Amino acid sequence: MEKITTVQDDRLLNYLDGKLDGTELVQLKKDLESSDLLQARLNELRMIHRVLAHTALETPSFAFTNKVMQNLHSKPVTSYLSPRNGLLLLAGVMVAAGMLVAMISAGIFDDMGGIVSLDKAIPVKNYVHQSLPTISVNGKLLIKIIIGLNLVLVFIVLDRTVLKPYFQKRAGMQL
Amino acid sequence: MISLQEENELIDRILAGKEEVYARLVDHYKSYAFTIALKVLENRAEAEEAAQDAFIKAFHYLKGFNRQARFSTWLYRIVFNTAISYKRKNKPSLSSIEFHDRAREEGSDLEKDDKRVFVSQAMEHLNEADRLAIQLYYIKEFSLEEVAELMGQNMNTLKVRIHRARQRLADALKKILKEEALTL
Numbered sequence A: 001m002e003k004i005t006t007v008q009d010d011r012l013l014n015y016l017d018g019k020l021d022g023t024e025l026v027q028l029k030k031d032l033e034s035s036d037l038l039q040a041r042l043n044e045l046r047m048i049h050r051v052l053a054h055t056a057l058e059t060p061s062f063a064f065t066n067k068v069m070q071n072l073h074s075k076p077v078t079s080y081l082s083p084r085n086g087l088l089l090l091a092g093v094m095v096a097a098g099m100l101v102a103m104i105s106a107g108i109f110d111d112m113g114g115i116v117s118l119d120k121a122i123p124v125k126n127y128v129h130q131s132l133p134t135i136s137v138n139g140k141l142l143i144k145i146i147i148g149l150n151l152v153l154v155f156i157v158l159d160r161t162v163l164k165p166y167f168q169k170r171a172g173m174q175l
Numbered sequence B: 001m002i003s004l005q006e007e008n009e010l011i012d013r014i015l016a017g018k019e020e021v022y023a024r025l026v027d028h029y030k031s032y033a034f035t036i037a038l039k040v041l042e043n044r045a046e047a048e049e050a051a052q053d054a055f056i057k058a059f060h061y062l063k064g065f066n067r068q069a070r071f072s073t074w075l076y077r078i079v080f081n082t083a084i085s086y087k088r089k090n091k092p093s094l095s096s097i098e099f100h101d102r103a104r105e106e107g108s109d110l111e112k113d114d115k116r117v118f119v120s121q122a123m124e125h126l127n128e129a130d131r132l133a134i135q136l137y138y139i140k141e142f143s144l145e146e147v148a149e150l151m152g153q154n155m156n157t158l159k160v161r162i163h164r165a166r167q168r169l170a171d172a173l174k175k176i177l178k179e180e181a182l183t184l
Helices: A006-016 A022-034 A036-053 A064-070 A083-105 A139-174 B004-015 B019-041 B044-060 B071-090 B095-106 B111-123 B128-137 B144-151 B155-183
Strands: A113-117 A134-138
Touching (some): A006 A036, A036 B111, A036 B155, A083 A139, B144 B155
């Protein structure tokens, strides 16, 4: 059974786009006269071409220009996280912070700490001839700092993904 | 229609501090910008927001616009990128439903409108990139070069994409019309 090839399809589409020159055009017309299948395919492609070619320009709302001019000096809306991803990240950070708080309450970090001697921790005696200082580490305090940083992160994520887009949208709707 | 010279004069005045002149550029290009955003987002409210955001971005970046390309080409690229980033942020939308329903609403009892409905149904068979390429290609006055520039694609690659998309569209349409004929 005869079948339309991709090359034939391309010729028909070029014809519809008005991109066939003299000799190609004459050859195509000859082929169309001798093949009902090719003619049928041209009709199918022509129907799509005609419908799409009548695609009208869409008109935005009446207040479009005014809204742009009134917001000209506002920062363009840029959020690096989608609301969904932002909320997921928010939940994850809060769960992590909650687990740390629970672990602190259970006294897991009570024994963590002490004095770290850099002389023992860093094996650089061949290069450093003076003795290195010792550092006192409070594990509980370290975890509290991590929780604090987590809470700052929670606030930033909440602001970027929920609060800022919400208030910007509200401000935009009021214009 | 704004001539190239007039456009450059308007840009010069805006850069010199006459911001209110920007309204003329917005007025002139808003329909194209909105249509591009709508083709990407397939949701009127989101498209309007994205197109407005793109105009605000273009205003902020206007100093950096080198006048080798036309302002419209530069602006449409900003609109396209802004709409794509909106799409990534806000998916999934009610897009295809809206597209479909509008086509149905528009397709009263006229044969021409029936064709529109069938073509829009066939469009659903295309993947997103093909559908977007074909829709942008058929926006009034857009050349293949402009669409390639807009989508950041090689012109030959885009040409093949549009050809193949139309072939698939024709095949899908044939199938839809056959099924429609069987239900009669």
